[in-house]
Amino acid sequence: MAQDETGEKKYVVRLSGEERAQLESMLSKDKHSAKTLVKAWILRKADVSEAGEGMSDGEIIEQLEASVSMVYRVRKQLVEEGFDAVLTRKQRSRPAVPRIFDGEKEAKLIALSCSAPPEGYARWSLRLLERKVVELAIVDAASDSTIGRVLKNILQPHRKEQWVIPPHADAAFVAAMEDVLEVYRRPHDPLLPVVCLDEATKQLMKETRPPMSMQPGQPQRVDCEYERNGTASIFMIFAPLEGKREAIVTERHTAIDYAHALEHVADVMFPQATKIVLVQDNLNTHKSASLYQAFAPEKARRLTERFEWHHTPKHGSWLDMAESELSVLSSQCLARRIRDIESLRAEVAAWVADRNTHQAKADWQFTTADARIKLKSLYGLPRSKRLNHATS
Known part of the structure; x- marks a missing residue:
């Protein structure tokens, strides 16, 4: 027995002959839970009596691959509660909470x-x-x-986020990013609504054979063969502070379609707004010039002046909250075969109505202060200046 640290231990393990015999019986039969057996081994190896092994905590941890805290708790429980308390499962102090789903x-x-x-x-x-x-x-x-x-494994919702961020200093990226982030800090004002806009494409596919519906113990079966039936575009218009969105399904994705989407925002969604704060990515059609392609100059000028234009940086479309809303639409509604544009319009409209009824909003947490710390490589400043810049 070699235990130099016995006198320094607050909780010293010293077992009687009867207790050691009980441990040997437990360890030889191996009929107890793994946790109970580990505790028994800890007691056996930590025993500083003449017949014990008297190992230090470090030796016990190395041999049993136990945690420091577990060895400490076993020692403490033995001294404060006794031998039987260590090896007996503790009874609940309160009855178990009844199951919600029987x-x-x-x-x-x-x-x-x-x-x-x-x-x-x-x-x-x-x-x-x-x-x-x-x-x-x-x-x-x-x-x-x-x-x-x-x-358990019947439903497995997964969340996936994909960001594309320039790896080196990029002043243009930083300027556009901070502009958008400052827009998101503005308080809610019904006369100055913040509106995010983004687009997505959906491929339309017809089934060549009717799917077999889901049955207990059997997932839905869809034939691997399908028929292409063109594509459709979806303009997502999302007002995050209002919890309001519109999704316009079009046959094409052109500057004309974009102009009509802006007309819908200005004249249908927010006709009373004095100015609409518009956040969108840098797509080549996302400019006031598209309004002049679609409308007479007078109307194009009127619509242009209704908006306060803000663009996310190149490779920074993740800053557009409408992109996140499109991701939700894709996972909840579009992740299946939809046969034609009429069906797509009906399904998307039903999804939009449900989201608007429950006023699903966006809780944007990423701020300019966060960007100056987490994305400091984009600012191209020496470390000392970056830290001062982030705390200013």
Whole structure:
């Protein structure tokens, strides 16, 4: 036995012969939980009695691959609560919380998740299920995390973010980025609404054979063969502070289509606004010149002056909140085969109506101060100046 640090230990393990015999019996039978067996090994190796091994904490941790805190807790529990307390599972001080989803309610939840999703959605999400189980009075209340635990691998919502950021100093990027970030800091003003605009393309595909619907224990089966049926463009117009969006589906993606989208923003969505703060990416059609291609000069000038123009930097379209809204649309509604533009318009309209009904807003957290720290390589300043710049 070699334990130089025995006197320094606050919690010293010293076992009796009966306790050592009980440990040997436990370790030879191997009928206990892994955690209990690890505790038994810790006691055996830490025992400083004449028959014990008297190992230091470091030696125990190295041999058993246990954590420092676990070795400490075993020592402390032995001294304060006794030998049996270390090796006996602690009883609950309070009764277990009753399950929200019992057998019958769980079956209803699974059946609901296997049913067709609401119009405008390609699949059930945890948040949709959370809302629906309350509407159908399956349960009084449930969080999406609870539903996720119940369904386990049945639903697997994934979130993916992809950013493209220049790796070196770029003054033009920084200037445009800080301009947009300062726009997002403005307080809500109904007469000066902030509107983000972005576009996406959806390929239309017809089924060549009818899909086989989802059944319990069997996912929906879709034939690998399909028929191309053209493409359509979607203009996403998102007012993040109002929790309001419009999605205009067009056959093409031209300057004329863009001009008509701006006309919709100015004359239909926000006719009372004195000025509309417009945030968009740097696409070549995203200019006031597109208005002059589509309308008479008088109307083009009127619409141009209705907007306060702000552009995200090149490779910085992630700063446009409409792009995030398009990502949600893509995952919730468009991630399936849609046969024609009429069906696409109907599905997108249903999705937009549901999002607007629940006033889904954007909680933008990235600020100019964050950018000056996290993206400091873009500023091209020496480290000392960057730090001073970030705290100014």
